[in-house]
Amino acid sequence: KPQLANRVQTLTPSTTLAITAKAKELKEQGIDVIGLGAGEPDYNTPQNILDAALKSMNEGHTKYTPAGGLPALKKAIIDKLERDQQITYQASEILIGIGAKHVLYTLFQVLLNENDEVIIPIPYWVSYPEQVKLAGGVPVYIEGTAEQQYKITAKQIKEAITDKTRAIILNSPSNPTGMLYTKNELQEIADVCKEANIWIVSDEIYEKLIYGDAQHISIAQLSDDAKERTIIINGVSKSHSMTGWRIGYAAGNKELITAMTDLASHSTSNPVTTSQYAAIEAYNGPQDTVEEMRAAFESRLEIIFPKLASIPGFKVLKPQGAFYLLPDVSEAAKNTGYDSVDAFVEALLTEANVAVIPGSGFGAPSTIRLSYATSLDLLEAAVARIDTFVRSKW
Numbered sequence: 537k538p539q540l541a542n543r544v545q546t547l548t549p550s551t552t553l554a555i556t557a558k559a560k561e562l563k564e565q566g567i568d569v570i571g572l573g574a575g576e577p578d579y580n581t582p583q584n585i586l587d588a589a590l591k592s593m594n595e596g597h598t599k600y601t602p603a604g605g606l607p608a609l610k611k612a613i614i615d616k617l618e619r620d621q622q623i624t625y626q627a628s629e630i631l632i633g634i635g636a637k638h639v640l641y642t643l644f645q646v647l648l649n650e651n652d653e654v655i656i657p658i659p660y661w662v663s664y665p666e667q668v669k670l671a672g673g674v675p676v677y678i679e680g681t682a683e684q685q686y687k688i689t690a691k692q693i694k695e696a697i698t699d700k701t702r703a704i705i706l707n708s709p710s711n712p713t714g715m716l717y718t719k720n721e722l723q724e725i726a727d728v729c730k731e732a733n734i735w736i737v738s739d740e741i742y743e744k745l746i747y748g749d750a751q752h753i754s755i756a757q758l759s760d761d762a763k764e765r766t767i768i769i770n771g772v773s774k775s776h777s778m779t780g781w782r783i784g785y786a787a788g789n790k791e792l793i794t795a796m797t798d799l800a801s802h803s804t805s806n807p808v809t810t811s812q813y814a815a816i817e818a819y820n821g822p823q824d825t826v827e828e829m830r831a832a833f834e835s836r837l838e839i840i841f842p843k844l845a846s847i848p849g850f851k852v853l854k855p856q857g858a859f860y861l862l863p864d865v866s867e868a869a870k871n872t873g874y875d876s877v878d879a880f881v882e883a884l885l886t887e888a889n890v891a892v893i894p895g896s897g898f899g900a901p902s903t904i905r906l907s908y909a910t911s912l913d914l915l916e917a918a919v920a921r922i923d924t925f926v927r928s929k930w
């Protein structure tokens with residue numbers, strides 16, 4: 537048995553992957569399992585983007601690029617930030633990396649010293665705590681309860697800040713909750729962060745997936761101070777259905793970006809060249825497919841939400857963004873004879889043949905996460921199966 541480094545001793549593999557593997561196993565045995573675990577849009581990348589990628593290859597753009605990304609892609613991102621957020625950035629304030637996930641990883645590596653604290657709201661995206669720990673940092677959790685729409689407040693942040701706090705992570709719209717912070721909430725958070733002089737890591741990867749009259753606001757938009765202490769994280773994965781291309785970016789303080797670029801120059805060399813050309817088209821080309829996909833997610837949500845909410849023992853808030861539903865199912869689990877939501881999830885998979893993600897992986901063990909990035913037919917069938925399962929055992 538090899539002796540592994542201390543830093544990976546406590547690394548927990550993604551819960552999403554464990555349930556997905558089990559679902560795959562059942563499928564291979566010929567069982568008709570419906571998977572609602574997906575964290576990616578169920579559309580192919582739009583054709584104009586595919587065409588741009590192919591064209592770039594045919595033109596010979598198949599070599600290394602600058603470590604922080606192609607100048608033309610940085611320009612496209614700068615234009616996007618100006619257009620959508622009304623914030624002006626310089627090329628020296630942008631780093632393009634291998635998906636938003638690896639950009640975040642690089643950020644924590646350059647930001648954190650041993651035992652530095654990072655405030656992480658519960659429920660959280662699974663990778664935040666692991667990435668903070670891998671950089672030697674300590675996650676400090678504060679809970680956004682269902683009563684506060686799974687959002688944390690400025691007051692909670694203030695109480696959690698110590699002299700070791702370096703940063704707070706915000707994710708709006710959120711995976712897994714689908715909630716969005718309002719301008720007022722963000723303003724209060726920005727004020728607290730200014731007072732304590734801490735960084736704000738603003739993960740805006742679901743920015744384009746917003747429903748109803750909800751509005752996406754970046755905390756960096758609120759003031760010069762907020763802009764200076766915020767690192768915006770975003771990318772094309774969810775907005776342009778480009779999860780496999782692995783292009784994300786960070787926009788923020790020049791010194792941080794320089795350090796991240798230097799680290800990238802030794803760890804990745806550059807984000808995949810073809811993917812960068814594809815992303816230029818994603819940002820500079822027509823945006824109608826972005827809106828089409830958004831509208832499709834919204835119409836599925838409208839149909840599926842009331843059905844899910846009417847399952848006995850399911851308590852669910854209506855999401856305002858992203859493509860996840862996060863019902864609290866503790867009542868349903870208890871009344872159907874399971875002593876934990878994890879056990880309930882296991883039974884949903886093996887008996888009702890629906891794969892969902894247990895909320896324990898997001899720090900919210902009374903919930904489950906269902907993705908509606910799948911066809912309406914499958915969604916309706918899956919929710920009907922869950923409903924029948926719960927009612928038959930109640």
Ligand code: PLP
Nearest residue numbers: 575635636637661711771773784
């Ligand atoms: N941030 C959040 C909240 C996510 O849900 C995801 C993907 O699941 C990412 C970041 C990573 O996105 P990317 O595919 O660009 O690495």
